[in-house]
Amino acid sequence: MDTSEYGFDPSYGYSLAQLLAVKPPKEPKDFDAFWQTRYQQALMVDPQPQTKIISNNEQGWRVFEISYTSTDNFPIRGWLLLPRDGVIKRGFIIGHGYGGRDEPDFHLPFTDAALLFPCSRGLGLSAAPTISSEPYWHVLHNINQTDRYILGGCVDDVWLGVSALLQLFPHLAGHLGYLGISFSGGIGALALAWEQRIARGHLNMPTFGHHPLRLRLPTKGSTGSLQQFYQAYKKQALKVLRYYDAALAAKRITMPIHCACAIFDPFVAPPAQFAIYNALAGTKELFVLRAGHHSYPEQHQQAQQLIAELDAFFAPLSN
Numbered sequence: 651m652d653t654s655e656y657g658f659d660p661s662y663g664y665s666l667a668q669l670l671a672v673k674p675p676k677e678p679k680d681f682d683a684f685w686q687t688r689y690q691q692a693l694m695v696d697p698q699p700q701t702k703i704i705s706n707n708e709q710g711w712r713v714f715e716i717s718y719t720s721t722d723n724f725p726i727r728g729w730l731l732l733p734r735d736g737v738i739k740r741g742f743i744i745g746h747g748y749g750g751r752d753e754p755d756f757h758l759p760f761t762d763a764a765l766l767f768p769c770s771r772g773l774g775l776s777a778a779p780t781i782s783s784e785p786y787w788h789v790l791h792n793i794n795q796t797d798r799y800i801l802g803g804c805v806d807d808v809w810l811g812v813s814a815l816l817q818l819f820p821h822l823a824g825h826l827g828y829l830g831i832s833f834s835g836g837i838g839a840l841a842l843a844w845e846q847r848i849a850r851g852h853l854n855m856p857t858f859g860h861h862p863l864r865l866r867l868p869t870k871g872s873t874g875s876l877q878q879f880y881q882a883y884k885k886q887a888l889k890v891l892r893y894y895d896a897a898l899a900a901k902r903i904t905m906p907i908h909c910a911c912a913i914f915d916p917f918v919a920p921p922a923q924f925a926i927y928n929a930l931a932g933t934k935e936l937f938v939l940r941a942g943h944h945s946y947p948e949q950h951q952q953a954q955q956l957i958a959e960l961d962a963f964f965a966p967l968s969n
Contacts, residue, residue, distance in 0.1 A: 651914050651941060658868040660916040666938065669913065669924040674897035675862045682902075684893055688802065689844040692721055692809040699814035701730055709756040710734050711765075718814040720771065721806040727775035728768035729754040730818075738764050740825040740967035743811045743848075745834020748785040748872050750774030759961040762968055764819055768811045770804040770837065785833075785872040790879055793890055801837065801858065801894045808834075808841040812848065824849060825967045829960075832857055832918060832943070833872075839896035839926055842903050850964055851903070853926065854910040854956075855942040857918045858896040860925035861888065871917040871943075897922075900929035908935045908963045910956055912942030935963060 653659050678684070697718035705713040714730040731754050732738065741764040744755065750773040758765065772781030772788050781800065782788050791800035808828070816823060828851040830838030835856030842851050857873070864873060865880045865887070880887040892898075907930050911923040920942075927936055937956055940946050 651944070651946065656868075656870065656916045658916075660920075660941075660944065661914045662867055662919060662921060664913070664921055666913060669911070669920055670928060672860065672863070672921045672925045672928055674901060674925055674929045675860050675892070675895065677895070677898045678892050681893065681898060684796075685840075685844050685899075688806070689809065692806045693813070695719065695721055695810055695813070697810045697814040697817060699818055701818070704729075707734055710761070711754075711756060713754070716766065716768075716814070718768075718810060720810040721803065724771050724778075724803065724807070725776070726768050726771065726807050726810065728766065731756070731765040731767070733761050733763070736762055738762065738819060738822070740764075740827065740964075741815050741819055741822040742766065742827045742829060742964075743768065743808060743815065745770070745808070745828075745830040745838060746774065747832040747834065748773075748788070750783065757957070759957060760964065764815065764822065766811055766815050768807060770807050770834070772800065776807075786875040789872040789875055793879065794886060796890050796893055799890055799894060801840070804837050805841045808837060809845060812845060816847065823847070827851065827964050827967050829854070831855060836896040836926070839903065840894065840899045842905065842907075843899035844902070848905060849967060850906050850908075852908045852910070852960055852963070855912055855915060855918050855939065856896055856909070856923055856926045858894060859900075859922040860897045861891040861895050863925065864919050864922040865891075867919040867921070869917060869919055873917065873919070897925040897929045900926045901931055903930055904932040906933040906935075906963075908937070908960065910937040910939050912939040914940065914944065915942035917943035935959070 769776040836858030
């Protein structure tokens, strides 16, 4: 794997065995209380979902614009896909990377499901004038306030997405899944630690794991932004980020989780990804990616293998 364009080794010298040995960091004593309080507050919000049809047949799906209200009265927008034919037996909340998303994913094999693609606050369709949509700045938004840090709001947006989907399709209770990649992989871990309405989850190249470690490993993208802030304000950075550590949250996740973790990744350091997988408390499956956020010869083949695994992993939601 060519590393010359990065100026550092995105494997960080870790073997797979060493990656599988990474432990989560020390946690704040009030970690559970902080998140349980936040979750209960989110459950009290009425999401008031509204939908508007865009297309009656796009690659076999009916496509809707959807909006709902999250905490702080924040308007969240995204897409809802419904199958053209057949019974809706399950539902999914599907996140996005730090680049946001321009459209829903039409290639997913869940043809008997309602697929919700929300854009996290400040990103994509949920952009706001008070929040930068640039990952470099978004990840720093309100980082000086534990209760107001932007990542907490993005976790709320997932919980309210669940509430919105269940308002629209009450019969899907107990049949919901979550898929998150990169940014939404880490956000998903933070959300699923407390979310009992989701039955199964998939975390793909999840970020925000083991902050004390990831802040010391040279990295591109939003992590690089956090690292610059950390260098200037170490105490302040860790004071807040320790509450937003996806590896600590993973210790609380009890539902079955499927993880795709990369052993080479210049944007989400592999040891941080594996810290999340290793900490998962319940039934878990691992798909090892040759690389993340970096093209490689086997990429298409691995993507097809991963889709096949997810098809099988989420099959029980239809029962």
